[in-house]
Amino acid sequence: xxxxxxxxxxxxxxxxxxxxxxxxxxxxxxxxxxxxxxxxxxxxxxxxxxxxxxxxxxxxxxxxxxxxxxxxxxxxxxxxxxxxxxxxxxxxxxxxxxxxxxxxxxxxxxxxxxxxxxxxxxxx
Amino acid sequence: xxxxxxxxxxxxxxxxxxxxxxxxxxxxxxxxxxxxxxxxxxxxxxxxxxxxxxxxxxxxxxxxxxxxxxxxxxxxxxxxxxxxxxxxxxxxxxxxxxxxxxxxxxxxxxxxxxxxxxxxxxxx
DNA sequence: CAGTATCCGTCTTGATACTG
DNA sequence: CAGTATCAAGACGGATACTG
Numbered sequence: 001x002x003x004x005x006x007x008x009x010x011x012x013x014x015x016x017x018x019x020x021x022x023x024x025x026x027x028x029x030x031x032x033x034x035x036x037x038x039x040x041x042x043x044x045x046x047x048x049x050x051x052x053x054x055x056x057x058x059x060x061x062x063x064x065x066x067x068x069x070x071x072x073x074x075x076x077x078x079x080x081x082x083x084x085x086x087x088x089x090x091x092x093x094x095x096x097x098x099x100x101x102x103x104x105x106x107x108x109x110x111x112x113x114x115x116x117x118x119x120x121x122x123x124x
Numbered sequence: 125x126x127x128x129x130x131x132x133x134x135x136x137x138x139x140x141x142x143x144x145x146x147x148x149x150x151x152x153x154x155x156x157x158x159x160x161x162x163x164x165x166x167x168x169x170x171x172x173x174x175x176x177x178x179x180x181x182x183x184x185x186x187x188x189x190x191x192x193x194x195x196x197x198x199x200x201x202x203x204x205x206x207x208x209x210x211x212x213x214x215x216x217x218x219x220x221x222x223x224x225x226x227x228x229x230x231x232x233x234x235x236x237x238x239x240x241x242x243x244x245x246x247x248x
Numbered sequence: 249c250a251g252t253a254t255c256c257g258t259c260t261t262g263a264t265a266c267t268g
Numbered sequence: 269c270a271g272t273a274t275c276a277a278g279a280c281g282g283a284t285a286c287t288g
Contacts, residue, residue, distance in 0.1 A: 009150045013225050016232065021145055026133045039270050050262060055271065065235025076268085076269045086231055093217075093224040100217040101137050107210055108140065111189025147281095163250050174282055179251065200249045200288085 019064055024049050024057040026094065029083070032067060033091060036082035066090055143188055148173050148181040150218065153207070156191060157215060160206035190214060 019025070027046045031037055037045070043054060058081060061067035066087030072078040143149070148170065155161055155169045167178060182205060185191035190211030196202040 009154060009222075012229065013222060014147065014150070016225050016229065017145065017150075017221070018147075021141065023138065023142070026138070026141075030133055051271070052263090053261070056260095063236055063239040064232050065239075071270095077271095079270060086228060086235070089228065090224065093221045096220045097141070097217045098133070098137060100214065101140050104210060104213065105136065105140065108188050111210070112187055115187040115189075175251070176283090177281065195250095201251095203250060 019060050024053055025061060028057055028061065029090065032081060032083040036080050039079050143184050148177055149185060152181055153214065156205060156207040160204050163203050
């Protein structure tokens with residue numbers, strides 16, 4: 001029985017979402033949606049990320065075609081990252097998700113408190 | 125300058141998305157959107173998940189208020205998991221995301237191949 | 249049935265140092 | 269400036285065994 005409407009999760013979907021919705025990707029995408037950035041600009045914009053993780057994130061996003069990396073052969077080299085057309089199409093789904101998160105954050109925090117309280121009671 | 129429209133990612137948002145979009149959550153949500161399930165029903169429905177991970181996923185979802193856990197004190201105990209009203213509202217954003225993934229999967233796979241090819245060339 | 253407990257290997261992360 | 273390389277620490281996932 002697979003008369004299910006949409007919510008089908010298979011391996012490729014999962015992998016894709018893992019690569020694009022990971023810890024730093026959304027922040028990077030956010031920055032690059034506003035303007036193209038240099039590597040160190042991004043670091044300053046997202047101070048918590050280490051250069052290692054930022055490099056990894058950018059590579060992943062580049063590989064998946066949502067970010068473009070351009071090297072100018074000046075001295076010293078200048079590297080510019082910018083969002084691709086494909087990357088821009090990501091903005092809508094992500095916004096929908098973030099809108100959901102914002103709207104329901106209060107309800108979720110209440111749920112968490114309730115849960116944690118019940119937990120405590122149970123462990124007396 | 126923070127005249128940015130929406131894509132703001134702060135720690136609470138990130139944490140929330142991590143909890144709800146993690147490896148098994150979407151599959152579980154998928155099942156529970158169709159019908160309430162027993163623990164072992166879920167295991168059969170998602171054969172790749174171990175009971176440890178399934179337990180952890182269900183606890184997390186329960187804590188965030190998207191899944192409800194009900195224990196019937198029969199012998200042996202019967203535990204039923206069902207989606208909450210809050211959980212149902214998650215379906216739309218997730219569907220939007222999955223629709224994006226389905227639509228753009230071909231483009232993404234092309235991007236990956238191109239990237240990997242360029243990588244190889246570079247390493248000759 | 250619906251878990252918990254434990255061990256163990258992997259995968260990720262961060263810190264630090266170095267390079268063209 | 270924009271990375272790469274390396275190593276250690278910790279989180280995570282899977283396999284197995286056990287319990288009310």
